[in-house]
Amino acid sequence: MRMSHRSVAIVVTSGKGGVGKSTTVASVGLGLAQLGHKVCLVDTDIGLRKLDLMLGLENRIVYDLVDVIEGVAKLRQALVRHKEYPDLALLPAAQTRYKEEVNPAQVKHVVDELRKEFHYILIDSPAGIEGGFRNAIAAADRAILVVNPEIPSVRDSDRVIGLLESASLTNIDLVVNRVQPGMVRDGDMLSVERVQNHLAINLLGIVPEDRRIIRSSNTGEPVILDNKSLAGKAFSNIARRLAGEDVPFLELEETTLITRIKRLFHIA
Amino acid sequence: MSFLNMFGKDKEEPTATKADDRLALVLSYQRSDIDEKKLKEFRGRLIQLCDDFGYDVVGHIEVIPQSKERTTIINASIPVRLKEQMKEPI
Numbered sequence: 001m002r003m004s005h006r007s008v009a010i011v012v013t014s015g016k017g018g019v020g021k022s023t024t025v026a027s028v029g030l031g032l033a034q035l036g037h038k039v040c041l042v043d044t045d046i047g048l049r050k051l052d053l054m055l056g057l058e059n060r061i062v063y064d065l066v067d068v069i070e071g072v073a074k075l076r077q078a079l080v081r082h083k084e085y086p087d088l089a090l091l092p093a094a095q096t097r098y099k100e101e102v103n104p105a106q107v108k109h110v111v112d113e114l115r116k117e118f119h120y121i122l123i124d125s126p127a128g129i130e131g132g133f134r135n136a137i138a139a140a141d142r143a144i145l146v147v148n149p150e151i152p153s154v155r156d157s158d159r160v161i162g163l164l165e166s167a168s169l170t171n172i173d174l175v176v177n178r179v180q181p182g183m184v185r186d187g188d189m190l191s192v193e194r195v196q197n198h199l200a201i202n203l204l205g206i207v208p209e210d211r212r213i214i215r216s217s218n219t220g221e222p223v224i225l226d227n228k229s230l231a232g233k234a235f236s237n238i239a240r241r242l243a244g245e246d247v248p249f250l251e252l253e254e255t256t257l258i259t260r261i262k263r264l265f266h267i268a
Numbered sequence: 269m270s271f272l273n274m275f276g277k278d279k280e281e282p283t284a285t286k287a288d289d290r291l292a293l294v295l296s297y298q299r300s301d302i303d304e305k306k307l308k309e310f311r312g313r314l315i316q317l318c319d320d321f322g323y324d325v326v327g328h329i330e331v332i333p334q335s336k337e338r339t340t341i342i343n344a345s346i347p348v349r350l351k352e353q354m355k356e357p358i
Contacts, residue, residue: 151291158295161338187282194288198295200337 009111009121010242011140013164015156017127019148020177023213025124026054027224027232028144031239033088034224037119040079042091044107044136045126049093055082056220057090066094069106075113089118099131104138111139120242129163137164142171144204148178149190154198161199173204175238180209181253205238207231208252296333300340307331314346323348 012025022045029041043051046066052058057080063073068091075091082088091114114121125136137143143164147157164172176192183189196203210231216223223232224239230250237247297303311329318325327347334341 151287151294154291155294155298158298162299184284187284190284190287190291194284198291198335 007115007119007121008142009115009123009140010142010144011123011125011137011169012144012146013125013133013136013160014127014146014153015129015160016148016153019146019153020207020213021127021146022050022054022124023217023223024144024146024175024177024207024235024238025122026051026222027235028239028242029120029122030055030082030085030088030222030224031236032120032122032243033082033085034236035239035243036087037243038087038117039120039122040089040091040114040118042107042111042114042121042123043093044123044132046093046097046099046102046132046135047095048126049095051090051124052080052092053220054217054222055088055090057082057092058220061092064092064094065107065110066097066101068110069102075110099126099135102135103131104134107135108139129160133160133163137167137169140169142173143169144173144175145199145201146175146177147195147199149176149184149192149195151190154190154195158199161201172201174199174201175205175207176203177207178209179206179252185253203249204241205234206249206252207234207238208250292335296335296340299335299338300333300342302333302340302342310342310344314344318346318348322351324351 012021014021025041029039032039041051041055042065043049044065052061060080063078065078067073068075068078079089079091082090091110111121111123123136123140126132145157145160147153161172164170174196176195179192180189184191192203192206208230210223210229212226212229213223213231216226216229223229224235226232230252234250237250240247310331314329314331315325325346326349330345332343332345334343
């Protein structure tokens with residue numbers, strides 16, 4: 001691999017599981033590749049990999065992160081390139097090994113090697129704050145915290161912010177995922193503003209709850225490729241913001257005449 | 269109004285405000301690593317401190333951690349009055 005340009009390694013984390021980390025990594029990674037950047041996605045969830053499924057690459061994995069660390073395979077042998085977007089590569093996690101079999105220094109070494117080829121390295125962190133989390137953050141220059149607007153997710157995220165800061169990782173951005181504007185309007189869901197106020201970090205993106213995300217995970221095509229999906233549009237905007245563009249936040253709720261009438265009669 | 273209710277649902281009390289208050293409390297405890305044991309000890313020291321400065325604590329001491337940005341502010345409410353001076357014998 002050749003030396004080039006400055007690259008940035010971004011860990012995508014949350015503390016709590018099931019908030020949409022891997023969905024975010026897959027779509028934002030693809031979005032950055034669509035913008036012409038060379039992107040590598042690193043799955044550090046050893047034993048419970050997901051990114052291969054999100055990207056539809058599960059049948060093309062030969063080697064994985066643990067194989068690279070143990071010297072069984074060279075890094076370029078383990079990288080799986082996306083067929084439609086060759087600037088996007090995946091370094092998959094091992095599915096039949098354990099997180100404890102690698103350490104932060106080893107992951108950092110691999111990521112430092114990836115910096116030679118890729119502009120963006122997105123590291124998908126496992127849930128939790130144990131060894132797997134420490135492996136994921138070891139090489140990161142900055143972090144994206146994916147949060148759902150509900151108490152357990154925000155509390156876990158706050159704990160993660162503390163851990164990131166104590167590891168000298170202070171450049172942390174917030175993505176609020178699975179927002180339901182109708183529930184926010186009815187006063188039954190924390191607003192994005194309240195979540196951001198509690199966590200006091202920079203807001204990078206707001207992603208609405210979207211049934212089409214399930215479809216995308218079924219087909220292995222990240223939701224960013226679905227032009228009917230508002231969540232896909234939101235992920236595309238996040239990628240553009242990461243790349244330095246100034247993109248306004250999406251209007252998540254349509255205010256047509258029909259929705260206004262429905263609200264008047266409390267049926268929307 | 270009852271006509272409008274035909275189309276409506278039975279309105280329940282919104283819950284986001286409650287979530288917000290609960291979150292503020294758990295975050296302030298979490299950030300300052302405060303638990304009930306620590307708060308009890310804190311109250312004990314405050315009583316001692318008041319005593320040293322010549323005050324009697326005359327009610328319940330409230331120690332409430334609150335979050336502002338990522339800083340925890342510990343608010344203490346201590347009802348006191350000046351200790352009565354011992355009268356000199358004539």
